[in-house]
Amino acid sequence: MSDSIDLAELRASIRDVLVQEADSVRVHAHVDRLAGVGAGGRVTADCFHDRALAATVASLGWAGLGVPEADGGLGLGMEALAVLYEELGRCAAPIPLLSTYLAADVMGQAPHMVRDRWLPALLSGEIFAAYAPATRLAGDRLTGQVTHVLDGASAGVFLLGLKGGRLAVVARDAPGLTVTPVPAVDHTRGMAHLALQDVAVDLLPVPAAVADRHAALALACDSLGGAQAVLEKTIEYLKVRTQFDQPLGRFQALKHRVADHKLRLEVARSLVAEALAAEEGDWALGLAQLARAGANAAYVAIADDAVQLHGGIGFTWELDIHLYLKRARLNRGLFGGDDSAMDLAAAALVTVPPAPAVAPVAGAPRPLDHVSNEEAFRAAVRAWLSAVVPADWKGRLLGAPEEDYVAFQRRWFDELKKVGLATPHWPKSWGGEDLPLTHAVILNEELARADAPRPDMFTVSLFHLPATLFAYGTPVQQERYLTGVRDRGEVWCQGFSEPGAGSDLASLRTRAEKRTREGGRVVYVVNGQKVWSSYAANARYCLLLARTDPQAPKKQAGISYFIMDMDTPGVTCRPIRQMNGGAEFCELFLDDVEIPAENLIGAEGEGWRIAQATLSAERGLIIVDLAERLRFAMEGLLSAAGTGAVGWWSDAAHRRAFMGHYGRMLAVRRTIREMMAEVAADPHMGASPLPTYVKVLYSELLHEHTAFLLDRGGPAAQVARPRLTGDGNQAVGPYEAYLWSYAWTIAGGANEVLKNIVAERVLGLPR
Amino acid sequence: MATENDIVAELAASAQRVVADGPGPTGARSRRSQLPGYDPSYLGLLTDLGWLGILVPEEDGGIGLGLPEMAAVVRELEKGLMGEPLLPYAVLGARVLVHGDGPARAALLAQVPAGECLAALALDFNGALPAVTAVPADGGWRLSGQAGSVVGGVSATHLLVPAQAADGVRLFAVPASSPGVTRTHLWRADDTPLGQVALAEVVVGNGEVVATPAAAETAVARALDETRIVAAAGLLGLSEHMLAMTLDYMGVRKQYDQLIGSFQALQHKAVDLYIDKERAAAALQFGLATGGDPATLPLAAVRAKGRCSDTACRVARDSIQLHGAIGFTDEHDLGLYVKRVLTLSAWLGNAGEQRRRFIDMGWALA
Numbered sequence A: 001m002s003d004s005i006d007l008a009e010l011r012a013s014i015r016d017v018l019v020q021e022a023d024s025v026r027v028h029a030h031v032d033r034l035a036g037v038g039a040g041g042r043v044t045a046d047c048f049h050d051r052a053l054a055a056t057v058a059s060l061g062w063a064g065l066g067v068p069e070a071d072g073g074l075g076l077g078m079e080a081l082a083v084l085y086e087e088l089g090r091c092a093a094p095i096p097l098l099s100t101y102l103a104a105d106v107m108g109q110a111p112h113m114v115r116d117r118w119l120p121a122l123l124s125g126e127i128f129a130a131y132a133p134a135t136r137l138a139g140d141r142l143t144g145q146v147t148h149v150l151d152g153a154s155a156g157v158f159l160l161g162l163k164g165g166r167l168a169v170v171a172r173d174a175p176g177l178t179v180t181p182v183p184a185v186d187h188t189r190g191m192a193h194l195a196l197q198d199v200a201v202d203l204l205p206v207p208a209a210v211a212d213r214h215a216a217l218a219l220a221c222d223s224l225g226g227a228q229a230v231l232e233k234t235i236e237y238l239k240v241r242t243q244f245d246q247p248l249g250r251f252q253a254l255k256h257r258v259a260d261h262k263l264r265l266e267v268a269r270s271l272v273a274e275a276l277a278a279e280e281g282d283w284a285l286g287l288a289q290l291a292r293a294g295a296n297a298a299y300v301a302i303a304d305d306a307v308q309l310h311g312g313i314g315f316t317w318e319l320d321i322h323l324y325l326k327r328a329r330l331n332r333g334l335f336g337g338d339d340s341a342m343d344l345a346a347a348a349l350v351t352v353p354p355a356p357a358v359a360p361v362a363g364a365p366r367p368l369d370h371v372s373n374e375e376a377f378r379a380a381v382r383a384w385l386s387a388v389v390p391a392d393w394k395g396r397l398l399g400a401p402e403e404d405y406v407a408f409q410r411r412w413f414d415e416l417k418k419v420g421l422a423t424p425h426w427p428k429s430w431g432g433e434d435l436p437l438t439h440a441v442i443l444n445e446e447l448a449r450a451d452a453p454r455p456d457m458f459t460v461s462l463f464h465l466p467a468t469l470f471a472y473g474t475p476v477q478q479e480r481y482l483t484g485v486r487d488r489g490e491v492w493c494q495g496f497s498e499p500g501a502g503s504d505l506a507s508l509r510t511r512a513e514k515r516t517r518e519g520g521r522v523v524y525v526v527n528g529q530k531v532w533s534s535y536a537a538n539a540r541y542c543l544l545l546a547r548t549d550p551q552a553p554k555k556q557a558g559i560s561y562f563i564m565d566m567d568t569p570g571v572t573c574r575p576i577r578q579m580n581g582g583a584e585f586c587e588l589f590l591d592d593v594e595i596p597a598e599n600l601i602g603a604e605g606e607g608w609r610i611a612q613a614t615l616s617a618e619r620g621l622i623i624v625d626l627a628e629r630l631r632f633a634m635e636g637l638l639s640a641a642g643t644g645a646v647g648w649w650s651d652a653a654h655r656r657a658f659m660g661h662y663g664r665m666l667a668v669r670r671t672i673r674e675m676m677a678e679v680a681a682d683p684h685m686g687a688s689p690l691p692t693y694v695k696v697l698y699s700e701l702l703h704e705h706t707a708f709l710l711d712r713g714g715p716a717a718q719v720a721r722p723r724l725t726g727d728g729n730q731a732v733g734p735y736e737a738y739l740w741s742y743a744w745t746i747a748g749g750a751n752e753v754l755k756n757i758v759a760e761r762v763l764g765l766p767r
Numbered sequence B: 001m002a003t004e005n006d007i008v009a010e011l012a013a014s015a016q017r018v019v020a021d022g023p024g025p026t027g028a029r030s031r032r033s034q035l036p037g038y039d040p041s042y043l044g045l046l047t048d049l050g051w052l053g054i055l056v057p058e059e060d061g062g063i064g065l066g067l068p069e070m071a072a073v074v075r076e077l078e079k080g081l082m083g084e085p086l087l088p089y090a091v092l093g094a095r096v097l098v099h100g101d102g103p104a105r106a107a108l109l110a111q112v113p114a115g116e117c118l119a120a121l122a123l124d125f126n127g128a129l130p131a132v133t134a135v136p137a138d139g140g141w142r143l144s145g146q147a148g149s150v151v152g153g154v155s156a157t158h159l160l161v162p163a164q165a166a167d168g169v170r171l172f173a174v175p176a177s178s179p180g181v182t183r184t185h186l187w188r189a190d191d192t193p194l195g196q197v198a199l200a201e202v203v204v205g206n207g208e209v210v211a212t213p214a215a216a217e218t219a220v221a222r223a224l225d226e227t228r229i230v231a232a233a234g235l236l237g238l239s240e241h242m243l244a245m246t247l248d249y250m251g252v253r254k255q256y257d258q259l260i261g262s263f264q265a266l267q268h269k270a271v272d273l274y275i276d277k278e279r280a281a282a283a284l285q286f287g288l289a290t291g292g293d294p295a296t297l298p299l300a301a302v303r304a305k306g307r308c309s310d311t312a313c314r315v316a317r318d319s320i321q322l323h324g325a326i327g328f329t330d331e332h333d334l335g336l337y338v339k340r341v342l343t344l345s346a347w348l349g350n351a352g353e354q355r356r357r358f359i360d361m362g363w364a365l366a
Ligand SMILES: Cc1cc2nc3c(=O)[nH]c(=O)nc-3n(C[C@H](O)[C@H](O)[C@H](O)COP(=O)(O)OP(=O)(O)OC[C@H]3O[C@@H](n4cnc5c(N)ncnc54)[C@H](O)[C@@H]3O)c2cc1C
Pocket: A493, A494, A495, A496, A497, A501, A502, A503, A504, A531, A532, A533, A534, A535, A585, A742, A743, A746, A747, A748, A749, A750, A751, A752, A753, A756, B253, B255, B256, B260, B263, B265, B266, B321, B322, B323, B324, B325, B326, B328
């Protein structure tokens, strides 16, 4: 297959053509023409597309993109067509290529007789095609009606999905077939009603599923392109339109709305990419439908709001916005509508067996000895996990005292450490394993599948600390503290937040004053209060932010970053009970705490910049395996639904809501993999928005999904049960999981604040 | 003569006073996971105020007011987390008795206003009738089975048990101290007790029949719907209270040198919550206006309970988010309200279940 460079080039070349041939002026002209037709003009088969554009397309040979080379095409497959469909959607191109290339794809797989008759004409642009999925017709002589066939008005040949999952081909001029063109409100496309009276058709040996998958993916791409374009136009408008003496884009409520749209678009994009990558069978079919529903929903939401965000001008005929809105609305209703897409996805995906099988391996191999081969690595991880994960470890921690939890965490950390899996993501020079991305993905999948314990108590030790010290620590600090984690399992906590400084971390007031003690020993004397410091009561050290220069012109500039020994006199730690019953986070009172000068990280006043590295690790990386665990939980539910064990599954609204969550989960996982690839290429990730996306998307999904499960459980799900001691990441039951989900929407930068960041730094709206 | 509205307003005002004088969230906090789940002296106060008899007809010894009056009281009381034990005894239990047609009805009902009869309806989870059977024995009945969800069950004087007999469902008032009755409890989300009752060959006389097969199922169904409407009022009160707490907090918490209430995205969120709350109030109003007629009662209950549950859950969720980490602590009172919302919204069917009922009753297609 083509590599991604080719696809980027392809996209650029398609866009070059379309900005000339299907720009706003041309599309409007076409729409005006058709609207005039609606007002009394003559409806002809060729008035539903832009003929000049069709001629250009024919001369460019785009039809061949997806067709195998043996059949005279370019053999670039669905990925290339996906790019084309997205670009067509981007400019709301008035041309029925989606249906035509879908037909070409199917015909390419048909026997010679059919293929030779239709494929050349489809590829040369001589005729267009239309597809009507899942009709109620059956047999090789058809009688009946098929209504609202997309692109049917322009089509010279029709592909019909029959009862029983077969496909039939029929020419527009076949005896007994009457085609009545139907203009759509979306004037960039047309439809037709078909009346069949004993029409002879060619039955194809190609299953309708092939056409359905193509149709779903194509529609998803069209929506993706349209959504992207209409969002860009809206953001542009928010930047230039001023009211109340400022650009509209400065209003925070509007920032949050477009940030939400951007996130929706990211989800849709990931889901479509995931569906394109799915190879075959029910999995591929289900994902295509899920992608279609997801992309259409994003398109509708964005286009709807685009009108509102443009105000009065958004309601005019002249602007492009309504073209997108109408196209979005039609997309959503096509091919049985989006509800049916969700139902098809559900039906296909309940049958998919969870996760790949591997050949069993005896004993408890050291997984890192098997990195040469992915399969072998997976098998080794799985075997190792089944040997070391204590049976019923959750049962034993239910309602257990805090000490048991701490002891268990230490034991589990040791177990991981023994085989190098406590710090596999660290670079080799620091005793890590430089584990390749593919392997890290496998490792997380297997940890999730085994429902293995999570070393939550070591979160700051394993993520925040290295993210900080790798880049900014002195060699001595690195040597001392990274080794401490790796070899001795030292627990760290993070002392950033204060009662007055939550979202606005830079306003922190804890004070560090430099003093010289006798013998010339330089120390910082720290006074202040920290709050919400997770696992501080168990921590040996703290990553502390304090103000060294209260006079600094910018408040960020006066902050410094310290390593604080929790045993230093003057440190008082008080656990705070949380609403979920746990008490991981703590208040820290710091009274004349002396920190030796060598425990300053970076230079004085550099604390704010360094803290960004810490926070970036917090936002994305610690979610990696959690998303994987969510996947296993959801797929467990899917397969239970497949066996009829889930009571609410028969309720369409609940089932579709679940499928929506499932799609979002798959999307987050994909974004996570992209983020991991970025980290592998650049451990500091610079200004990448991906960790922010991951944090917001995961936390919102977790929140909605756990609330959904809690509701399905009714009062029985709310009966108090012993909770799993420790934080709620591995909560047992929907109630615990639901309460804990707040930790994710609030901690690590509250989502509202992250949406400000998305709006300002990613979308470029003014501060 | 006082109009109906005057009485509602007066009752609401006295309930506000009761809340103002009461222990509020502190009391709720100290009662967590404590039996019976309410302060016994509070029961005395409710008796003195006559509120246990609001829904008992005058001819049966009560004060004979309707759902609007009880709803007004509960809506206010929930703001102080003081809706229990009014809901199980003076609403659900009392209304089951009111709708009964059996010999036990009158005497028990007469004891409700004075708090002498605390009758708790024995149900299974999700409002289903419990798996209890009744077999004739010695001119009376022998009851066996269990009920998994009996709110108020731990401190009830009587358990109202719908039992399956050969000729249909009969409703019995089983004195809680009867031999063969075992009462246990679980804790609900808000740490109030949820009774569980097991009946092992419990012998009851014909005199203990509250409703015969002709009336029993309807009596239970109607009482449940009436209770759903009053619970909806409680959920509305909780929504109002959480929203007020959140607006207060937005008016004092500063970040980035400004009140967080000045951030426009949060203002919009607050307005959305306010509108949602108003919509819930309208659904409750509809429920109260149409809940008096048995023909329209089910729809009234579905709408009020569904909407108010949904709104309260949403307000709860966004209130925590708008409070930030402090809202996630156990020390902050918000969590008590959120858990009360979880409990009350799930009790007798959350929004999803009301929607399901709406469809099952055929209204979706009507
Ligand atoms: C479970 C948990 C664990 C935590 N662990 C740690 C830890 O280990 N170490 C540590 O240092 N901290 C920790 N925190 C604290 C966390 O970083 C803060 O809670 C977070 O930064 C938000 O601050 P806050 O709670 O003070 O909320 P506030 O900043 O007071 O915010 C309140 C509300 O206002 C909104 N808001 C604030 N500013 C804006 C704005 N400009 N625009 C729009 N909306 C705004 C917020 O989104 C929120 O909804 C933890 C928090 C939780 C819940």
